[in-house]
Amino acid sequence: MDPLTHALSGALLARAVAQSPPPSRPKDITVLPLHIQIAAGFTAAAFPDVDFALRLIDTLTYLNWHQGPTHSLILLPLWAWLLSRLFAWLTQRHGAWKLFFPPICLGIASHIAGDFITSYGLMLFAPFSTERFSLPLVFVIDPWFSLIIIVGLIISWRYPRQRIAAMAALACLCGYVIILWTLYQQAIEIGVRYTDSQAISQAHITALPQPLSPFHWKIIIRHNETYHLADMNLQQSLGQHRTTSLLSKMASAYRPISENNWHVQQQFGGDFTQRTLVREAWLSPVFEPFRTFAQFPVLERIDTLDSDLCIWFYDLRFQFPELPPSFRYGACRKGKLSDWKIVRRHGLFYID
Numbered sequence: 577m578d579p580l581t582h583a584l585s586g587a588l589l590a591r592a593v594a595q596s597p598p599p600s601r602p603k604d605i606t607v608l609p610l611h612i613q614i615a616a617g618f619t620a621a622a623f624p625d626v627d628f629a630l631r632l633i634d635t636l637t638y639l640n641w642h643q644g645p646t647h648s649l650i651l652l653p654l655w656a657w658l659l660s661r662l663f664a665w666l667t668q669r670h671g672a673w674k675l676f677f678p679p680i681c682l683g684i685a686s687h688i689a690g691d692f693i694t695s696y697g698l699m700l701f702a703p704f705s706t707e708r709f710s711l712p713l714v715f716v717i718d719p720w721f722s723l724i725i726i727v728g729l730i731i732s733w734r735y736p737r738q739r740i741a742a743m744a745a746l747a748c749l750c751g752y753v754i755i756l757w758t759l760y761q762q763a764i765e766i767g768v769r770y771t772d773s774q775a776i777s778q779a780h781i782t783a784l785p786q787p788l789s790p791f792h793w794k795i796i797i798r799h800n801e802t803y804h805l806a807d808m809n810l811q812q813s814l815g816q817h818r819t820t821s822l823l824s825k826m827a828s829a830y831r832p833i834s835e836n837n838w839h840v841q842q843q844f845g846g847d848f849t850q851r852t853l854v855r856e857a858w859l860s861p862v863f864e865p866f867r868t869f870a871q872f873p874v875l876e877r878i879d880t881l882d883s884d885l886c887i888w889f890y891d892l893r894f895q896f897p898e899l900p901p902s903f904r905y906g907a908c909r910k911g912k913l914s915d916w917k918i919v920r921r922h923g924l925f926y927i928d
Contacts, residue, residue: 577690577714579625581722585690585749586621586683588725590614591732592742593682608672610736613679616663620683623659624691635920636865639903647688648702656681690714693753695784695893697871713756715785715792724748756790759810763793766808766833771797776804782872784893788823792830796872796892801843803874807897808833822898829897841892845875854878857887857907860916866905876904883911888921 594613608616624646630638645651657673659680664673691698694716697708714721728745735741763783771779779799786792791811797804809830831837844854854875857863867873872892879886886908890901904921 577694577721578717579622581718581725582625582687582690583618583622584722584725584729585686587614587618588728588732588742588745589621589682589686590617590679591729592739592746594679594739606675608669608675608679612663612667616659616676616679617683617686619663620656620659620680621687623655624684624687635903636869636905636918639869640865643691643696643708644699644706645702647691647698647700649688649700650704651702652681652684652688655684659684693756711760712782712784713753713760715787717787718785718790720752720790721749724752756785759790759793760785762810763795763808766806767795767797770795770804770806770838774804779804786830787896788827789830792827794892798872803841803843803872803892804838805841805892806838807831808837825898826896841874843874845878850878854887857916858889860907862916862918863905863907866918869903876901879906885909886919 590613591610594610595607624643627642627644627646628638630641646655656677660673660676663676663680664670669675688698688700692700692709693711693713695710695712696716697710699706700709701707724745728742728748731741731745732738760783764781767781767783771777771781776797776799779797782796782798784794784796786794786807789809791809793808793810795806795808807830809832811832844851844858858867858873866889870889870891873889874892876888876890879888886906888904888906890904894902906919906921907916908919909916
């Protein structure tokens with residue numbers, strides 16, 4: 577999720593479980609002031625995204641290690657201990673670091689839970705395993721999810737001595753996630769019905785949440801090197817409207833189930849005469865970092881200029897209607913005898 581929603585969710589969770597010092601003992605050293613507990617939860621919930629600093633190395637290193645060790649359940653106690661020590665030092669409560677530990681643990685855990693229900697995937701058991709886990713229910717920017725958190729915090733700020741607003745907001749979040757789970761199951765069932773109707777066996781069905789509405793889903797059915805794709809709007813019917821703005825065009829691309837807007841895309845392109853070359857580029861050792869990152873890789877285009885050749889790929893997870901795919905990488909070479917090198921495409925340009 578976006579960093580602000582993460583941080584606010586940590587603040588909301590900290591407020592829901594925070595203990596306020598009794599009025600008769602406002603400086604009780606066994607209980608942190610309420611605002612400090614909330615600040616600790618806010619900061620801790622934002623902390624795991626410090627792996628953004630990996631972009632300073634290069635984008636592929638960041639993509640392959642984002643949501644890695646800082647999002648690990650195994651390492652959570654270590655991060656919580658370090659942050660607790662830091663908060664104790666910053667607030668000059670050097671002997672009270674243990675008081676910071678619970679809200680900071682909850683803040684980091686809220687971040688992990690929030691990212692787990694997006695489609696990127698977390699290394700939950702790093703450093704012992706780099707396998708990624710996810711239950712894709714929420715798009716990375718979900719206004720409804722964020723709004724529930726914000727409303728809960730505003731009411732809690734208005735009534736600082738009451739935890740009920742924060743607890744109610746958390747309950748609403750759980751209810752919203754349950755609704756998204758039912759939509760996810762509906763999208764998967766659509767994929768199952770399609771594979772049955774097309775007699776596709778041993779296919780892998782994935783449903784990914786999409787922008788602008790919780791009813792928008794991308795269904796990906798992978799069968800060997802073939803993708804069957806559909807951008808679905810799970811609402812029963814949609815009116816036909818002329819659209820001019822980018823967001824409206826994007827939203828209108830997600831069509832109702834009844835329109836059966838499936839299309840087929842080949843991982844290595846539709847030109848069978850070039851597939852050997854495309855596979856050679858894809859399997860080149862230099863392209864291994866992108867192979868590690870891409871879950872649903874597909875050929876975008878082949879560029880040739882004199883003896884120069886670039887074969888571009890992207891991941892279907894990061895392709896949305898009306899927008900160019902994000903994170904496009906190519907295997908390029910100069911002449912048939914030269915070695916492949918990996919380059920990143922940015923708009924109309926590429927970056928070595």
